[in-house]
Amino acid sequence: MILCAGESLIDLVPDNGCFRPLAGGSVYNTAIALGRLGEPVSYLWPISTDPFGDVLLQPLTQAGVHTGLCPRTDRLTTLAVVTLSDGEARYSFYDEGSAGRMLAPSDIPALPDAVQALFAGGISLVPDPCGAAIEALIARDGDRLPVMLDPNIRPFFIADPHAYRARLGRLIGRADIVKLSGDDLDWLYPGLAPDQAARQVLAQGPRLVLQTGGAAGARAHWAGETVSAAAIRTTVADTIGAGDTFNAGILASLRRQGVLGKQGLAAITADQVAAALTFGAQAAAITVSRPGANPPWAHEMPV
Template sequence: MILCSGESLIDMVPQPDGTLRPLPGGAVYNTAVALGRLGAPTAYLWPISRDGFGEALLGPLAKAGVDTARCPRTDRLTTLAVVSLAGGDARYSFYDEGSAGRMFADADLPALPPGLAALFIGGISLVPDPCGATIETLAARAAQAGVPVMLDPNIRPFFVGDENAYRARLDRLFGLASIVKLSGDDLDWLWPGDSAEGAARRLMARGVRLVLTTSGAQGAAAHTAALRLAAPAMRVQVADTIGAGDTFNAGMLDALHRAGALGRLDRLDEPALSAALAHAARAAALTVSRPGADPPWAHELA
C-alpha cells in the first residue's frame, strides 16, 4: 500500500462565464486520487471536514478505490483555494486559517499500516503548523521504519509566512526522503541559479536515492547515483496545468511499485526507471489535456 498524507481542499476554478466552479483538489489529494485511478493500492490520511465540501472530497477518493479509514473527521471547515488561470497556468489564493487540515495534530496520527510500500508527502501541508509538524513526524516514523518517503514540496512562495522555518523543515525532510520531485519553480526558489543536476547532487549527498525534476513542456528527468534519464513531454492540447505534477508523482509511484522497485531504489536499472518516467509523463499529459485535476484511469493508459 502507498500512503498519501497532505492537503485536500476545494479549488474554486473560473469558468468561461466568469463564475467559480468548486472542484476537489489539493496536491497530495490529487496524487492519492491519481494513484487509485491507476490501480495502485492507496490510502489517504488527512482530516476531512463534516461540511458539504468534506463529503465532496470523499467521493472521488471512494470512486478511485482509495482507503480513507484513517482520515480523522472534524467540524472545522474545508480549505478553499481560489484559482486564477493565465495562459493555462494555474495560480492560487488560499483560505486556510483554522481549517480541518491546518489543525492536523500528532494526536491524529494512526500507526503506520502494515506492509507499507511508500509514504507520499508534500504541498502546502508542509508550511504551517500544526499540520506541517505532524507530517514531519509521520515522515520521520516512516523513514525510521525503513519505508521510502517521496517528497514533492510543490512550493507556493506566497503561502510561506516564515521562510527560514520553512526552509529548515524542507531541509530536515530532504534528509528523510528517498525520492524527491522538484519543478523548475521549486528549483528556482530553493537554489537560485543552480542546475537540475546540481540540485540532484545536493539531494543525493543528503541520502536521497532518486531525484525527479520537471520542466513543463520541456519534459522531465530522473537522477540517481548511477543514472540520468530524460523524458520529453507529450504534445497535447493544454486545457490547464491543474494537477499535472501531482499526476506525474502518482505515475512514478505506480510504475515503481508495480516493478517492485520501491524497496530497491539503490539498485534501480535503466529499463525500470525509463519505463516509470514514460508512464508518469503519459499520465500527466492526459491530465493537462482536460480541465481541472482530472487524472487518468488505468484503462486510458493501456
C-alpha cells in the same frame, strides 16, 4: 499499499465569471490518480463534516482510495481560489484554522501493516501544526518505509522561509525520492542551473531526485547517469494536477516493477528509472489535456 498524507481542499475555479468548486489539493490529487490507475492506496488527512467534506470524499471513494485513516472534524475545509494565466494555475488560499491545518502530531495514527510506502508534500508541509504532523509521520516511519516527497513550493504561502527551508532540509534528508519542478529548484537554490540544483538535493541523501520541466520533459538524478524522458505531446487545456498525476505514475510504475522499497530503490537500474519517468509523463499528459485535476483511469493509459 501506498499511503498519501497531505492536503485536500476545494479549488474554486473560474467558470464564466463565477467560481466552480472542485475537489483538489496536491497530495489528494496524487491519491486519486493512484486509485484511478488501479493502485492500492490509502489517504491520511482530516476531512471536514461541512458540505465540502462530502465533495472531497466522493472522488476518493470512486477511485477506490481507502479513507479509514481520515479523521472527521467540524473545522472548515480549506479553500483555494484559482486563477488561470496562459493555462498556468495560480492560487490564493483560505486556510486559517481549517480541518487540515489543525492536524497535530498527536493525531497521526499507527499505520496498518499493508502500507508499503509513504507519499507526502504540498502546502501541508508549510504551516503548523499540520506541517509538524507530517514531519513526525516521516520521522517515525520513514526508516522502514520508502518516502516520496514533492514540496510543490508555493512561495506566497510561506510566512517564514527560513523555518520552511530548515524543515525541507530535514525531510529531504529522510526521503528516498524527491520530485521538484524548475520553480521549486529555483526557490531552493536561486542562481543555480536546474541540473546543478537537483544534484545539490541528491547530495542530501535521496536515491532519486526527479526534475520536471513541463514541455521540457523530466530528468532523474541518481547514482548513475542522468535519465531523461520527453514530455508527451498533447493539446493542453490547463496544468492543474499535472505534477500530482506525474507523481502517481512514478509510484505506480516503481511498485509494478517491484522496486518501490528500500532495497529495490538501492538497486534500481537506469531502465527501471526510465520506465517510471515515461509512465509518469504519459499519465500527466492525459491530465493536462482536459480541464482541472482529472487524472486518467487505468483503461485510458497506453498499453
